[in-house]
Every structure is written in C-alpha cells, then in structure tokens.
Amino acid sequence: MEKIDSLECKTVISELTQGRELANQLKNQLYPANSRKACGFLVEKILSSYENALSLLNCIAILEETSQVSAAILESPNSLVGTPTSEGSNPCSKEQNQRDVFKKRKILPKWSEEVRVCSVTGQEGPPDDGYNWRKYGQKDILGASFPRAYYRCTHRHTRGCLATKHVQKSDEDPSMFDVNYKGRHTCIQERQKQNKEDYKVKEEDSNHRSGIKLETPALTPKEEIVPSFSFPSTPIISDNLETKFLLEPAEESKFTESCTYPFVSPATSDCNYLSESLCQMDDFWVDCNLQSPESDFTNIVSIPTSVTNSLLRDWDFTADPVELDPSFTLDYF
DNA sequence: CTGATTTGACCACG
C-alpha cells in the first residue's frame, strides 16, 4: 500500500480516533460500574469504528492488489490457473499440458504462512488443522534430516481449492513440525454458509458461557480479498505460546510488526495471498487486520500441538466474512 | 471399488 488518498487517510484517522475516545468512555463507564447496556453500546460503537477503519484500509489494499493482478495477467496470458476452463478442456499433448502446469507456478502466490507446531506424545505427524489434505509428494530437502511432505486440499479438483501446505519435521527438535501453508481454502464456502447460520445460535450461546471459539470467515468472491487477521484484545496466551512474524528480507523494511496471539488460522490465502481469521474470546469479538494483501511474508508461529489441537478442534472453523457495512461511506460519521 | 499415499521423473528457477 504505497499511497493512500488523503481523504481516505483522514477518514481512517478519524475512525481510529473515535475508537480511542469511545474506548476511554467505556473505561469510565466500567469503573463506576455503570449499566451494562451503556457498556454494550459503547463496545458496539468501538468495534464498528475499528471495523470501518480497517475495512477502508482493506479496500485500499484491494485496489492495489487488483492493479497488480491485472498487470500480472496482462503480462502472462496463460496465468489463469486453476479454473475449470484452463484445465481439461482443450486437450493437447501431455507434454504441453505439463509445460503449462509448470508455467503456472510462476504466478502462484508468494505469500505463505508458516506455522511451527509441536507434536504431542503418541501423535505421529503434525496436528490436524481442520482441513482435509491429500499428500501429493515428498521430497528430501538439502540439509534437512527429515523429508518434506507436500499436501494439497482434498477438494482441489472437486471445488477448485488451491490451498496447499508442506510439512517438515524440525531438525533441532523432531517433535516440532514446520508447516507452511500456501493459498487459501476456497472449498469451505458452502460449508460456511451453513455454519454462518449456526454461528448466530452459537453467538447467543457464547454469551452465557466462557470459552474460546474460533470462526474462519465464509468468503464471498469479493470478500475473499479482504485481508483480516484477528487476535484477542487481551492476550490470554501463556508463555509457551509464542507468536512472531518473520519477514522475508524484501519485506522486512515494509513490515515490521511483532505481536503475540494465541492462534494462527490454518485458513490461508489463495491467489490473493491473504490470511483470515476471527477469534472470539469469551463474548468479545475483535477483528483486526494485520496484513497487507500484497505482503510477501512468512508468518512463523510456535504452538504446542496440545494447545493447537484443543483449540482447533474445539473451535469451529467456519467462515464469517469481514463484512463491509453496506451503509458505510467515507463520511460515515 | 474408491480414495489416499508413495515414489520416481519432470520441470522451473536461481
């Protein structure tokens, strides 16, 4: 995101400023133990404010992204990968097909998300991350003691889901696995429509109990390119849950952010290179975008499997899009 | 029988 229109910039600042002020008001409300209703209203306003600011930033990012993708397509006419029309139809020689396949790799998303997980006793291999993967290859990696396994989404052919990952046992600690996700799951949209309905029920339910729930947004084609990354406002992680961003050198100068959060969504980016997740802590939702769509970085997370397993299994991987408020305009306030 | 995994070969990229 290199240039931001000054009007948009001001709006973002306005949004964030308002969020801050509302937060302060909420703080004042909380301590005199005022009515819950007032607190709830303020929380809604705060969230709305941040949501709008972030949505705006996302829109800007999308525009940037779109222009980049367009340029890429113009540059490489064969770059429409993974579409039904580009595969299967128009039969040509096997050699030609393979050549096309390898051409495709050039424009695959550079974005990846790397997760380091610790294997749990008695468990062979990395933890289940909630998706269905099919192994399609294994490779000995130079300098690595253990081979790297390559997985792609089971629904690659049935639903055109291009998500892939590779898993490699760590050299230093064989109980650790480095999992590198590439591409975002597009196979979950149908399921998520249903889950989104369920979510409304869950949301009500969650107001009556304390716990952790996670929802991965359902995506509409447009919303898919809205980057979103979420973490609880108040870290609930223990010391052994360390999360950090590591950047590829080229991006390091652009993106210097380090934070701690308890979870990294396995839902990874597709050709839009985005990661998206929402997590709910108790009955408080926070949705925060950390990642610019064009960012080309690797996200490394160290999470003990025991934790990820319990979290990922207990949390619902449904999808809940970062919805742009239809009424939202630049002069929203 | 069907779907998943294995494994050798092929290809792009640096």
Add this chain to the structure above:
DNA sequence: CGTGGTCAAATCAG
C-alpha cells in the same frame, strides 16, 4: 546444474 515443487502411475488401505 542443483534444488525444490509438482505430476502421475503404481500401490496401499478401508
């Protein structure tokens, strides 16, 4: 030319 990523035939498992 070496390495990493992917393909696809062969094989395995439920």
